[in-house]
Amino acid sequence: MNPLLFCLDGNLALQTGLAAAARLQPAVCQLRQFPDEESYVRVLSDVQGRDAVILCSLHGPDKRFIPLCFLMETLREMGTRSVGLVAPYLAYMRQDQRFHPGEAVSARLFAALLAPHIDWLVTVDPHLHRIHDLGTLYPVPHRVVHAAPALAAWIPGKIARPLLIGPDSESEQWVSEVARLAKAPFIVLQKMRLGDREVAVSVPDIQRWREHTPVLIDDIISTGHTLLETAGHLQRAGMRPPVALAVHGVYAEHAQRDLQAAGIQVFTSNSIRHASNAIDLSTLLAQAIKELAP
Numbered sequence: 001m002n003p004l005l006f007c008l009d010g011n012l013a014l015q016t017g018l019a020a021a022a023r024l025q026p027a028v029c030q031l032r033q034f035p036d037e038e039s040y041v042r043v044l045s046d047v048q049g050r051d052a053v054i055l056c057s058l059h060g061p062d063k064r065f066i067p068l069c070f071l072m073e074t075l076r077e078m079g080t081r082s083v084g085l086v087a088p089y090l091a092y093m094r095q096d097q098r099f100h101p102g103e104a105v106s107a108r109l110f111a112a113l114l115a116p117h118i119d120w121l122v123t124v125d126p127h128l129h130r131i132h133d134l135g136t137l138y139p140v141p142h143r144v145v146h147a148a149p150a151l152a153a154w155i156p157g158k159i160a161r162p163l164l165i166g167p168d169s170e171s172e173q174w175v176s177e178v179a180r181l182a183k184a185p186f187i188v189l190q191k192m193r194l195g196d197r198e199v200a201v202s203v204p205d206i207q208r209w210r211e212h213t214p215v216l217i218d219d220i221i222s223t224g225h226t227l228l229e230t231a232g233h234l235q236r237a238g239m240r241p242p243v244a245l246a247v248h249g250v251y252a253e254h255a256q257r258d259l260q261a262a263g264i265q266v267f268t269s270n271s272i273r274h275a276s277n278a279i280d281l282s283t284l285l286a287q288a289i290k291e292l293a294p
């Protein structure tokens, strides 16, 4: 029998795409909060003897983690054979070292809480920077899906004379690959993070690219300040209005409003459900699921 597919993050479009592409059977659970904000989880499908896949991007992780754990363990108590997690966005990956004495290394700690509940894991471009191998955090069978082919395929025909721009050295891994696949030129800028909501970006001499359309490429849009700062510099340098492509549109705080106000057109993958979703990851994710689901 085909594995069951539960969707915990409301991304029903991706659930439908995955169910079709990976031949999974959509399944149903009920989630709600009690008045005191405790989580209520109820499995409504017959899961005895079945394999289960849970789709749950982990933006806003603190509020998603408890219902996710409750679902995974309830599935096991109800006789599910295996539980795989498809978390297109994996949380806490940026806090991957102790930057100041006494800080929690959240990437490691969050993984230690989550990993014992799952039989396998599929994610999309996790923010692997100082930790290079996802397996050191999540010692379970796993696949890292790269969104670069989907981002690259989206560009031709939509953007005339693109110049791909990575806002910081960490983005080079994504921007160089998208540029190679889209056969477009790219540059990588230098970013200094001054605080949670403050970044400074340096832009090299870009006069030679003035006839190109700047396409900012990043893995995550959180507060949007990285994109805003980069776009501001490009504008002052006389470049055309930029377009931004990101894998994960987290859109923390006022990010969407601020990016809109700055006139930056943003397109994201559907790793997190959002109105800016333009790039579908179903096919890439389905391939990884088929390799891991029993």
Ligand code: R5P
Pocket (backbone or CB within 6 Å): 167, 168, 170, 171, 196, 199, 218, 219, 220, 221, 222, 223, 224, 225, 226, 227
């Ligand atoms: C950081 O290294 C990431 O690649 C992104 O550039 C960053 O997470 C974006 O955050 P924000 O939107 O808050 O500037």
